[in-house]
Amino acid sequence: MKTIKIILGIITAIVVVFFATGLLIKETSYTTQVTVNKPVKEVFETFSNSENIKEWIPEIKSFEVINENIGKIGSSYKMVIENQGQEIAMTQKVIAYVKNEKLTLFFDAENMLKRDDYIFTEKEGNTIITLNTSCQSESFLMACMFPYFKGTFEKQDQSYLNNLKAFIEENKSSVDSFQ
Template identity: 60%
Template sequence: MKAIKVILGIISFLVLIFFLTGLIVKETNYSAQISINKPIGEVFKSFNQPGNVQKWIPEIKSIDTLNLNPGFTGSEFRMVVNNQGQEITMTEKVLAYVANEKVTLFFDAENMLKTDDYIFSEKNGITTVTLNSSCESDSYIMACLYPYFEGVFQSQDQTYLNSFKAYLEKK
């Protein structure tokens, strides 16, 4: 009986820690970076052509333009993504667009609110793309989970950047 009380006490403690996570950690932040042996103009142009994104993010099944603004800031897109056999529809909004410098994208994907801030810089013909991401959720339970998956999110975005580099350097 004492063993059961100890086990229940440990489980209760872990559940409490899990639920406190959502109260304490409001957003999960991480970074990823890649250097590409191409000039910044070519990298930036290829990165921002909507038809190209499916070449380095194979999970994207379709991209539809909802609103295309001149200068791109404020443009909105609907994306259908295959996530482990399940289709997820998300919206993407361009929050900032500065040619050859920066693109900030906001994604709303079924309880995941994600902001990706891509910074482009060039030195000696090598372009560096730095991604600064933040994830939060409008669901309390999901907000409790995200801090524990920060490494998974970062690894996935690093994989996408590596795929982008491979695609671009083959061109």
């Protein structure tokens, strides 16, 4: 009987910690970074061209424009990604755009609200892309889980940045006319 009480006590403590996580941690944030061996104009142009997104995020099944504004800010897009055999529809909205410097995107993917803030800096002819990300959930249970998956989210975004780097460095630039 004493063993059962100990086991139930441990299970109760784990459940309390899990639910407390959702109450105490409202946002999961992290930073990833990559250096691309190309000038910032070329990197930013390739990155901000929506036709290229499937080249560095392979899970994207479709990408369509909902509305595209002249200054980019406020533009919105619909994306469908495949995650472990399941299709997830999401909207992407541009909330900040400074050419060759910054692009901030907001994603609404069912129970996940994600903000990606891409900062582009040039150093010695190379471009450093810094991605500051924050995730929240509309669902309490998902909010309890996000902090435990921070490493997974971070690893996935770093993989996308590495894919972007490879795509840009391997392809002949259409931006050579800027130089």
